[in-house]
Every structure is written in structure tokens, then in C-alpha cells.
Amino acid sequence: MKNSYEIRGDTTAIFIESKKYGILETLISTSDLEKAKEIEGWWHVIWDNCVKNFYVRGNKRNSGGSWRKVRLHRWIMGVNDSKVQVDHILQDTLDNCRWALRVVTPSQNSQNRGFPSNNTSGQRGVYWNGRLNKWEARIDVNTKTKYLGYFRNKEDAINARKSAERLYWI
DSSP: OOSOEEEETTEEEEEEEETTTEEEEEEEEGGGHHHHTTSSSOOEEEEETTTTEEEEEEEEEOTTSOEEEEEHHHHHHTOOOTTSEEEETTSOTTEEOGGGEEEEOHHHHHTTOOOOTTOOSSSTTEEEETTTTEEEEEEEETTEEEEEEEESSHHHHHHHHHHHHHHHHO
8 A cells, every 4th residue: 555644543544635635544453454565556545426425446457457446334344245335334434434334135235325415305215206296105125126116195105114114124
């Protein structure tokens, strides 16, 4: 790893210089510093429009000599399987401390996402459908959206969503 860093007790800050975004820092557990140093080049940031935040990425040479891109949070947690995800528990993608990460299924990861900017109900998975003039409830289960129905009042849509969360997520 060519980035400079600062050890702050149990946490280490890795400094990432970007021409476009300036100097950013990502946090890792100090116990994972040696793993982060296994990246031969620089850790750098990439903007992700989906989550509206940065991810930290580096390049790792494969045994055959070719390069592959690795994301810091997946590298720290040792996750290579594309069917498994690493959730930033606090929704801060620059906090890559082991205690702020967890290995999850895609369905579990979707439970920890923030509200979309077009959400008008204040409840995740409940939206106003202006075409029908009704509230719509839906939930994502195993990367598929299940539509729960259209409702005249918001409370019924919220109740349908909460029932579906208990059914599919718990």
C-alpha cells in the first residue's frame, strides 16, 4: 500500500488523495492494517451513484500476473463470493472498520439501505402512486421486488409493508 496512514489506537485512518475530491480518509481496524498493506499500489475512491457515497478500491495482482479490482470492505472481510455482500452497518462506506461491517445476503443488505429521495411516506417500501391516486407497498426479497398492493390510506400500506418485513426478513 502506497497511501499514508495514521494509527489512532484500535482504528487506523488511510489517507486517499483524489484530484477530483481532495483528500479523503477511510477508517479500518488497526488489526487489519497488514491486510490493507497487501495491496501493492494505491487505495483510491470511486463514487457510487446508487448509494450516493464513495467506496474504496485497490488493485491486487492474481497469481497469474493479471490485476483485479478489490473493494476495501470486501478485502477486509475476506469475501470473494459475488452472491455474498458486505454491509456497512452504519451506512458510512468510508468506515471499513471490522466492527462496522457484516457479511450478509443481498436481502439482508437491502434492509439497511436509506430512504430513496423520492419517498414521500416516511416508510421504506411505501410510495404514493399518482397515476392511481393510491399508496403502493412493496418489498425486496432475494433481489426481487414483491408488490404488496395499492391502498387508499397510507396506514394500510405501512401495515402491509411491516407484515411483509416480518414474513420475509425475520
